[in-house]
Amino acid sequence: MAPTPLDTRTETEALAQRREELQGLEPAVVAPSEPPVLQTRDLSIWYGSQRALDRVTLDLPARRVTAIIGPSGCGKSTFLRALNRMNDLIPGVRTEGEVLFHGQNIYAKGVDPVEVRRRIGMVFQKPNPFPKSIYENVAFGLRINGYRDRLDERVEEALRRAALWDEVKDFLHKKSGLDLSGGQQQRLCIARALAVQPEVLLMDEPASALDPIATARIEDLIHELKEEVTIVIVTHNMQQAARVSDYTAFLYLGRLVEFGPTAQLFENPIRKQTEDYITGKFG
Amino acid sequence: MGAKTKTKAAVRRGLRRRRALGALFAGVALGALLLGLLVLLVLIATTALQSTQLVAMRATADAGLSLSLRTLQLGPRGGGTAGFFPYVTVARVAPGSPAEALGLRRGDALLRVGEVPVERVSDVWRAIAALPSGVERASIAWVPGRRGLLGSLRAVPVPDRPGEFRVVLSKVAPGSAAERAGLQPGDVLVEAGGLPITGTQQAWQALVVAARTQGGKVPLTIEREGERLTAVLDVERRGELPFQRSLLRAYGAFLTSLNEPRYPEHAGLASAFLGSLYVILVTALVAFPLGIGAAVYLEEYARRGVLTEILQILIANLAGVPSVIYGIIGLEILARSLGLGRSILAGGITLALLVLPIMIIAAREALRTVPPSVREAAYGVGATRWQVIRHHVLPYALPGIFTGMILALSRALGEAAPLLLLGAFLYVSYVPQSLWDSFTVIPLQIFDWATKPQEGFAEVAAASIVVLLVLLLLLNGTAIWLRNRYQKRWS
Amino acid sequence: MTRPRSEGSRTATSPPPSASLRAPRGRGLKEQLIRGLFLLCGLSAVAITLLTAWTFVQGSLLFFREVSPAEFLGSIRWAPLTVPQSYGVLALIADTLVITGIALLVALPLGILSAVFLSEYASERARRLLKPVLEVLAGVPTVVYGFFALRFVTPLLQGTVLPDLGFWNGLSAGIVMGFMILPLVASLSEDVLYAVPRSLREGAYALGATKFEVIWKVVLPAGFSGIGAAFILAMSRAIGETMIVALAAGRTPAWPPDPTEPMMTLTTTIVNIATGDHEATAFIWSALFAIGLLLFVTTLVLNIASYFIVKRYRERYE
């Protein structure tokens, strides 16, 4: 049912109030013990004149899974896409602050966004395989990154790592990526990202379009992958965040509210906003 | 009249009137749509119908005949009937043809085909078209040419009357109707079937017209040694000619023969057909890469800004500039300044300029159908912009681009005005061999034939229109097929 | 593939980066080159426009050095080949406008009514069937329409209502041109009417309006500017149409314009000059550019006007 005008007013008032509360608030951060791979420093992002991210400073630990949670529209995707310069592709986006990858600012002059994306891979919310064969889906990244030899082997390895090999090995060349089920498509996208050996894998709600069984498989996969890859996963599903991540960051209205070990954040949140959110008071 | 004072019945009446008005309007709107469609379809259907005359025309050509219309003009001076008497002569007989075997020669005059008297060339075609189906022969009656019918004639001035001549038979052809009628050299021909004889050619014409109107045995008044005699000339000869009527055959011959500017039954579209093909090929080769390139630039590279905006407005509006303007450009810049002349190359490039905006617009639309997720996925694995375009965007959009390109080319295929200006030849009777040859195209042939006053050319123009429309339908059909096929595959 | 080693990281992170984030040598250049190539293609449209403008302006300058603009636009006598020469295009413009007017008289009512039927009354299936038919008909070459005018419509009019109609005349050219632009008008207007938002119609229905009243008082007024754009575009198309008039309207300017007589439009004049057997250096060639410029500017202005009207309309309703 559509909200009555009265409802909207109280809602915008509540929002304005929350915004005010956030303004003076420093993020509550429990720094991870592992060395960081990616660090953001006062990262702010605007779409035109609208600010979607407000001075976020965060260290993402190596070989761990970090979950980004927060209500819809709080800037999770924007933040994630800033980490491998995918935002460059959207007209009208302005970025301020730094994103350090091994200490090197990926927004510095002379840095090639293409190179950044090769080292920091991405998996999207909706599975988006290329309309090509399964093999070609995985091999594309390899080819454009200059791998010429042992392509078959590398494709197989990537598919194995994405736990898809056994399901597709019989029709690698015959079936299009689009012929697979939703969960398989998403694992194909993971394989495609893994094939070029990224150090970081960014996942934007990778399971939101999938059924529970497919979701469980993706979560298992994340567990296995974190042995080798740093994973940053955006989710609006708090159970999922609790299940798969080691660290969790809570974003709200474009600001980082709280960041710390997942168990601690969920069981013992520091900030009231965090508590309100994870207990379902808003969102 | 306030609403309050209205009774319920009045309201209901009002509503009924409003409804009736609405129904009327719906009817008028439907009528407008049907009228528009109907008129266009009727015009096309009539043209198609008219083009079927080609079958009979081609049948006479296959029998070996080229026909042309002549007129006998009788002035009031000679007394008797005055006026114009059209008749049809054989302008050419193909060697080795059935007509030659039958004994028809150049200069003979046709009298009847079947039972139909022949006054104009179209009578011949109509008679052949009217033959019962399955009958592929028709009897024809004709009068041999002057020499074959009579022999040699000489015009001798009448002493006291300047400008008047007596027509004297100077030699009688052996085996001719004149010999059989007992004419001798020195006889003066005076009157044929009541028509006065005033000249050598006219003497024969009078015999032809008299034979057609009065029958094959024509009374001929002669003067021999001051004495008037009447001989009966049996001028008519009869025989049977095969006339093969087949639509396929007719169109086949039409498409494969060269243009023949004098005799519509021999007219051919081969030069124009190939000319169109070559010109379109050049157009495609020039406009396709440029069109895709510009579209890719606008969709994939250009930032939103003033320059891009200007570019867009230009492209959108260039598509609506009258095609004749492009003709002037082609003529001035391509043909003259660049020295390409009236060549296929110049024609193809002119049309390429014309369809380029259309192609860009179509290609942009196709590129816009590529889902952003495909681009993101490719960028996400570290592809450069060019790699994304080359490996994902273009392959994905290509069917759509091809569809747009085919439609743009079909526009070029039908264009006549720019090429008319460029001075594409109307009388090309050879097959173009190279890009530098002058050429003609189907629409220009239509233009040329449509304006020819001689009988038969309108029908040939109609047949060319049928060819052109069929080609366009094929192109459009291919485009639609392509679109449907790939739409299904990707979605 | 070997990449240059990183210049070293500033903070202590676990594995030192194996390679720098700079683009491999040559990649930037290649990408820029390709971009430049595409830009060139994009600029081809600009080049064509500039080339056209330059050609026309230069030719016209030559023309107006000899003929005053006042004579060009003010005189009704077009006689470039008879002495004394005269280069007045007023009669040509008048003929063009008369034929265009006849065409619009045919195309507008029929086109708009057809559009109303398609968008408001026809079932979705009929609509999807008929729209492509309209588009195919819009693709029939104009030389074919010219043939219709010359060979069917003129004889038909001569045989029925206008026995004195000339073999060449503006009337049949105009009528047939109307049917030629009819699919365009119908298709554009249909797009416009179809885009009128449902909410507007529903507002009127809720007040107890009949369907006809909704169409007449709400849909058509809402689509007015869009239909106006279609009208302008149709007019531009009619003014620039060449083959129909070249075939059916004749090559003699009529003054005062009488559509039952032969008429000569701006476009036929262009054809006449270009296909005439003149010396390459003859002055009459420059008249080609002056008339061409007139035609080019007129149609371009009309097209751009229509473009912006449509754009504004879209922004309002989409």
Ligand SMILES: Nc1ncnc2c1ncn2[C@@H]1O[C@H](COP(=O)(O)OP(=O)(O)O)[C@@H](O)[C@H]1O
């Ligand atoms: N392409 C875009 N253009 C303009 N605004 C955008 C765009 N993408 C996102 N936004 C805005 O930025 C804010 C954050 O969006 P997003 O990062 O997608 O949120 P989340 O992923 O947390 O749901 C939202 O208010 C959204 O409206």
Ligand SMILES: [Mg+2]
């Ligand atoms: Mg999101």
